[in-house]
Amino acid sequence: MFRLLVAAAAIGTILIPAGAAQAAPANHRPGVPSSLSVSGIACGDKGIFIGTPTPEFVAALADPDFGVNPYEKVTATFALWPVGQPGQRVEWPATPLTSGGIARAAAPAALTNGVRYRFEVRGTDAAGAQSRWSPECTFTIDTTAPHAPTVTSTDYPATGQAGGPGIAGRFTFAVAGGDTDVVAFRWSAVGAGLTEVPVGPTGNVTVEFTPTSYGTTIITVQAIDRTLIRSAATTYTFVVRNTEPRLTDLTPDAGPGEPHTFRVIPGNLGGLVSYDYRLNDEPAQTVAAAPDGTATFVVTPTAPGRNTIFVTGHTAAGVPTAEASAVVYVVYPPTTPTVTSPDFPDDGTAPPLVGQEVTLVFHPGTTGVTEYVWSTDFGATEQVAPAGPDGTATIRYTTREFPFLPLQVRSRTADGTESETVEFGWELTSHAPQVSSPQYPMYGHGSGPGDFTFAPAHEGVTGYDYSFNDGPVQTVDGETATITWTPDTTGFVMLRVHEHVGDIVSDVTEHQFHVE
Known part of the structure; x- marks a missing residue:
């Protein structure tokens, strides 16, 4: 497509391609790389020392076309050589950047300890435009660890006992082995954490530490050199005197x-x-x-x-x-109530039958008790028993179904003050009856009418009550009784039976079977 331009004194016409009116913006050279560093140490005018033969080189890149040209990218080229050996110069590229940021590159090979090196960086954009080389950065590889420092203290000498918990002491850390490049000491002790302190101009520094306990105590110290290499640890052991009164x-x-x-x-x-x-x-x-x-x-x-x-x-x-x-x-006397019962003697007599009424007497654990709050279902249903003038209360209770009587009780005074709840429990004598059936044995199966015989578990049985599944409860008299039952459906059936000893009703016997 073309646009038609007509001059004021139309002599002719000029045809211009439409895209020429929207020419791409001009390309600019990348900025000079800056903020050079080696393994995290920023470059300086006097050179730096690096404690690893495989350092990482870093430089910041910028380009005026970032954010303007969406296709712009800049590749950093790193150059490295030993000082005075320009013929050994090597160059290698880093990963291209599509926005301003940090370019990183590892050394192309392990460098030599004790040798001074220089490196510089320049950027090249997608169109091939190059920045100027950055200022050179000089560094020296120094992988020699410093000597372990010495530690001395007149307040807490390494022999004998001294000071005491809470008594501060002064400890002096000093450079050892003639090291001249130690810049700091890192030390720690129980209760002091990990701390770094700079070395003084004479190669030592004095710190203060206050022990918090008596006995053997250890201070651990390392020297840190200009390349951030740490020495082996020096452990200074001393004994803090026990000053407890x-x-x-x-x-x-x-x-x-x-x-x-x-x-x-x-x-x-x-x-x-x-x-x-x-x-x-x-x-x-x-x-x-x-x-x-x-x-x-x-x-x-x-x-x-x-x-x-x-x-x-x-x-x-x-x-x-x-x-x-x-x-x-x-230890205060207990304020919680106690419970006694004439029906549960400690002479080895068999406990009462399940279903037999028992007497329980509540006794106060403190003065002013006016009533007791009690339950046999762990507080789900609570009842109140008033106390007599002597602070005691008597209740009568009949346990059903289970051969154990649990009891939870707390006392209460007239002003509403309550004791803690205490728990008691007594075993009862089970007398669940025996149930048998030739047609429908326990967990067995059968069909048609069946005979079920109920036999006593305790003397004096006068009859039984029974039910099938959720059907009505029926009774039958006699010390031993047999009933005939005809099923009206198939499936699992649960027969539940209690024996009666006069008015005492036993715990239940469950007889399960399957009707085919």
Whole structure:
């Protein structure tokens, strides 16, 4: 397609291709690569030292056409050579970038320890336009690890015992083996974490560390050189003196809620003028020490169970001892109710039958009890039994179906204060009857009418009740009884039978079978 242009004094016509009016934008050279670095160390005017023979080279690339020409891409070319050996120069490309960013390239081969190198970078775009070479970056390969440093301390020497928990000490780390390129020390200890400190101008540095416990303690130190290579670790071992004061409970027989008097005497740290003491998490209190360093104080533990008393001594200069502790257990009489029953003696007599009424007596575990809340189904159905003037209550209960009587009970006072719920349980004597059938044995199968015989499990049986599946409950008299049953359908059938000993109804016998 062409456009027709007509001059004002139309002498003729000129035909111009339509696309020529929308010519592509002009291409620009990539920018000069910048921000050169080697293995994470930025290049500098005086050169840098690298601690690996296989470093990574990095440069930042930019191009004015990024974001304008969607097809633009720039490839970085890295050049590397030993200083003074331009004939050994090698060049290699990195992965092209389609937007401004970082170009990375690994060394084409392992470099030599102790040799100085230079590298530079330039960019080439998709149209072949090239940037100028970047400024050169000079670096030296130095893979020699520094010597392990020395560690000394006059506060905590490597022999004997010194200081104590909470007492700060000074430790000096020093360059060893004549190293001149160590720039920092990295050290750690229990309670101090991992810390790096710069080396001082004389090749050493002094740090402060406060032990938190007595006994053997270790400080671990490494030297770090200018290439960030770490030395082997130096472990400095010393023993922190136990400075805990000694505690004695002068009233160990004090009852619940009664005060305890403690005597404290100095341990291995002399010159104590005061003690801070606290009970559990309560605020600390201070008591002055006598001239001989001893002191007494009184605390009143009230929390049920374990109560801990903590004590720390202090010198006139504020130097602390290790923290000592003592434990007092407070045991209050139980406030929960107890349960007795004349029907469950401890003389080996057989327990009552299932279905037999039993008597249970609730006894208070505290004063002022006015009633008891009880259940035999773990709180699903609760009942209330009023207490008499003596705080007791008596109930009568009949267990059905199962040869075990569970009971959950708590007491309640007039103001609504309730004890904790306690659980009790008693075994009962099972007397589920025996059931047999020649036509329909247990878990067997048959068809047509069947005879079922019920036999007693306990003496004095007067009859039985029974039902098939969900059908009506029927009864039959006699110590032993036989019934005839005719099925009206097929499938599984469950026969449930109880024996009766007068008014006492037994736990159930289930007889399952299949009708064909």
